[in-house]
Structure formats: structure tokens, C-alpha cells
Amino acid sequence: MARLQALALGTTEVGDAPPDGDAIPEPELEAKPAAPPKGKRGKGKEGEAEDDTETTVQGRLLTTLKRNGVLFHWKGNRYTFRSPIIAAYLASLTLKPEDIPAKLNATAWQPAIAYSALHVKLDRVVAERMKAAPDLLNDNLIDMARWLAYAPPDVQWRGALIKQLGTLLTQPNQYPLIRERAAAALIDGRDRNTLVAFRRAVRKADPVTRRLGCLGLGALAEPEGQKDLLPLLNDQEEDVQLAAGMGLGAIGTEDALSAMVEAFVAGSEPLRRAMAEAFAALPNDGYEMIYEGANSDDMLLRRASIFGLRRIRTTWALIAIYRAFLEDEQWYVRSAAQEAFQEIQYGKVTNPTVGYPKPETIEWLQDWAAEKGEQIQTTDAAIQMMLRALQEGEPGIKQLAALDLGQLGMVTNIKSLYVALRDGRDEVRAAAHRSLAYLQQMLGEKLPSAV
Numbered sequence: 001m002a003r004l005q006a007l008a009l010g011t012t013e014v015g016d017a018p019p020d021g022d023a024i025p026e027p028e029l030e031a032k033p034a035a036p037p038k039g040k041r042g043k044g045k046e047g048e049a050e051d052d053t054e055t056t057v058q059g060r061l062l063t064t065l066k067r068n069g070v071l072f073h074w075k076g077n078r079y080t081f082r083s084p085i086i087a088a089y090l091a092s093l094t095l096k097p098e099d100i101p102a103k104l105n106a107t108a109w110q111p112a113i114a115y116s117a118l119h120v121k122l123d124r125v126v127a128e129r130m131k132a133a134p135d136l137l138n139d140n141l142i143d144m145a146r147w148l149a150y151a152p153p154d155v156q157w158r159g160a161l162i163k164q165l166g167t168l169l170t171q172p173n174q175y176p177l178i179r180e181r182a183a184a185a186l187i188d189g190r191d192r193n194t195l196v197a198f199r200r201a202v203r204k205a206d207p208v209t210r211r212l213g214c215l216g217l218g219a220l221a222e223p224e225g226q227k228d229l230l231p232l233l234n235d236q237e238e239d240v241q242l243a244a245g246m247g248l249g250a251i252g253t254e255d256a257l258s259a260m261v262e263a264f265v266a267g268s269e270p271l272r273r274a275m276a277e278a279f280a281a282l283p284n285d286g287y288e289m290i291y292e293g294a295n296s297d298d299m300l301l302r303r304a305s306i307f308g309l310r311r312i313r314t315t316w317a318l319i320a321i322y323r324a325f326l327e328d329e330q331w332y333v334r335s336a337a338q339e340a341f342q343e344i345q346y347g348k349v350t351n352p353t354v355g356y357p358k359p360e361t362i363e364w365l366q367d368w369a370a371e372k373g374e375q376i377q378t379t380d381a382a383i384q385m386m387l388r389a390l391q392e393g394e395p396g397i398k399q400l401a402a403l404d405l406g407q408l409g410m411v412t413n414i415k416s417l418y419v420a421l422r423d424g425r426d427e428v429r430a431a432a433h434r435s436l437a438y439l440q441q442m443l444g445e446k447l448p449s450a451v
Helices: 002-007 052-069 084-092 107-116 123-131 146-148 158-170 176-188 192-203 207-220 223-234 240-251 252-265 268-277 286-294 299-309 315-327 331-346 363-371 379-392 395-408 411-420 428-445
Strands: 040-042 049-051 073-076 079-080
Touching: 040 379, 049 176, 084 107, 107 146, 107 223, 123 158, 123 315, 123 428, 146 158, 146 176, 158 176, 176 192, 176 207, 176 252, 176 315, 176 428, 192 252, 192 411, 207 223, 207 240, 223 240, 223 252, 240 252, 252 315, 252 395, 268 286, 268 315, 286 299, 286 315, 299 315, 299 331, 331 428, 363 379, 363 395, 379 395, 379 411, 395 411, 395 428
Parallel strands: none
Antiparallel strands: 040 049, 073 079
16 A cells, blocks of 8 residues: 555656565565566576666556456456545555646546545635635535535634535525535535534424435434434424434434334334334344334334344344234235245336336327327427426426426527526426536536526
């Protein structure tokens, strides 16, 4: 590692002999003739000159790294690191403050720039990015969260960046996608001070913000966060209840487990299922709760326990599922057990590479066109009908049209999506914004802010 760092920093040359005590191991267990001094050439047995630099130090270094799986050797005498983490860290050692602005928009350099926060002062770069006009996804701020994870704890910009990310998460009339990205960025920063932002989030009126706040508190796993999560097990929104339960499972304190048990026994059916799945990740206390639930007189508790058992890949869990499949008196429980047993035995049959359908074959679009007395037979006609649905349809239809335009990569119709950002319904605006985000990712270029 010391040798690789020296090479990356340029403090030594590839052909230089390593310092005493740091000799590079021989790639083969056989005696090697002593190499002549650097720059001199010796005679091979056929009288041909051999370059010491090429055949000894560099060759042995590369051979050793290849043999141990650190490097891949490609045609043209090119090498790449097997682990992108190693490549990014070593690349970060070459960066100077004046080099970083030119590389900020290069995707391949993003991990290296994050690692550079370990040994480069990024104050000026951070200040400029925080003042810059935001793009569609607020990448200027969100990308810097990863820098927090490696920057010294006393950097001046830490508090200001966390505050701005917290504002993105909690400010009114924010797009859900931006809230999601801000929450992920706060977690990615690995800073305990982000707890404040998530505690504020769970107190907001917007259910998406509360849900993300619950997940954030769980991801931080700070016991202090449980007092904010406990009341949300009774939230009016089911998604918030589930997120609060999962957050408590991640925290795992005694009080959190007690609240989870109560929700498992007396909560709504989806909450019971979520608690059973959370218990499956807690062998010391959770397995016992799932086992007792599977033998309970309460039908809904038995069914919920099946979803926890299917995550415990042990013999006793499989036996409990099989017994419920064969013997439970309630069909509702047996059907869940049958599905779980088949999944454990044969796995899920899924095809992750199914492509998007052609526009003219989309069912909802065909049905909506039929209501309007139209028929769709070509791709162009389908696209025009989709644009019409975005303008004239009911909110649900507008939402589908907006999402499909982005997922299908309809870049030439990007203006229609920006227009949809002014729609009167929140769900339509959110769908249009998410669709524009799809297009930004496909294009690899930043789109203007939706503000």
C-alpha cells in the first residue's frame, strides 16, 4: 500500500527500487538473478539487452497485483483496478484544490473527489457550489453530502451543508423526489447532527416528509430518535406507521422492541406484517416473537408471522411454514404459507431485464383513447395521444402520461413535462418532475431547475 501511494503521489518512479524492508514479493517461487543497477542493461543468454526497469521492479509489481486480484490486465498493456474503491482512493491522492472544479461534472471522478476531503481543503469549492443556481435535482448540494463522510469534523462548511439539506427535506411545496434525495444525502453524510433534520421532518404535516423522517431516524440508529418514532406507530397515514415501525426495528432498544411487540399484537394488518419482517432481523428477541405469533389464536397474527418466517432461512422456520400450509384452519393463513413455502423452495421467478412496452401497446393509453373514440395503431399516434392525455386527462391519467413520457425517453417532448409542473394537482406535478429526472439521467446532462 505504501508503494502504491508513493506511485500515485509521484514521489517515486515505477522503475525505482523500493526502500529496504519494503521489497516487492517475487511473483514466482524460484531464484531470480540479481538485477543490474537502474539504467544499465545486461545481456541475456541470447545476447539481447534486457531493460531492468521493465523486467524487474515494474514487472514484479504488476505481476503481484494481477496475481492477487488487485489489477485486471487488458489488451494494449492497459490495467484497471478490480475495486473501484481502491482506484478512487488512489486517484484522490493526486487531486489538488485547483484541480477539483474542472472534474466536478465528471461522473467517474465523483468518488475520488469525496475521498479527497480526507486531505484537501474543499472550503472554496463548497462555497461556490452552495451559491450556484440549482439544477433539476439539486445535485450541487446533494452530491456534497458524500464529502461530509470523509471531511474532518471541524470543517467550517459542515453545519451549513447539513442545514441546507435539511431545508430541502422539510420545506413546503417540495417535490417528493427532492425530499427523497435530500433524506438519502443526509444519511450518506454519516453525521450525527443530521438527527435534528430528521426529528423536524417527522413533525411535518406532509406524510412523505414524515415517512422519510422515520426512515432517516432508523438509518441513524440513535436511541434518542425513538421518542419521535413511538407516537407515529398510530399515525393516520399507513405508510408513516410502517416507516416508524421499521425505524424502531433498526434502533433496537428495549423500549423500541416493546412498542414493536404492541404493534405486532394489536396494530393494523400491514403494520403487523412489517413488524414480523423486522423481527426476522433480530434473532435474540425477534425470533421468539415470530414463533409465538405463528402459534397464536389470532388469525391475523398467524398470517403476519408467516412473512417473518419466510425471511428466516432456518429449518424450524421452514417447518413452521409447512405446518401452517397443511394444517391451519384458515385459508387466509394457508395461502400466505403456501406462497412463502414455494418461494423458499423454488425462488421467485422474475425477469429483471424486461424492457418498456412500445407506446402503442400501453393498455391504459389504449383504454383512454377508446373512451375518446380513437384508435392507436402507430407509435407516432400513441405519442400524440399520450401528450393529449397529459393535457386533457383526469389527474390519474395525467400522472400516468407524465411518468411514461419520461420512462420511454421522450426527450423531444420535454417542454410538455415542464408545462405539467404548473398543473393544479400535486400528484401530477410530482409525476412530471420525476419524469424529467428520468430524462436527465438518460441524457447525462443537467436540466434547468423546475422553480
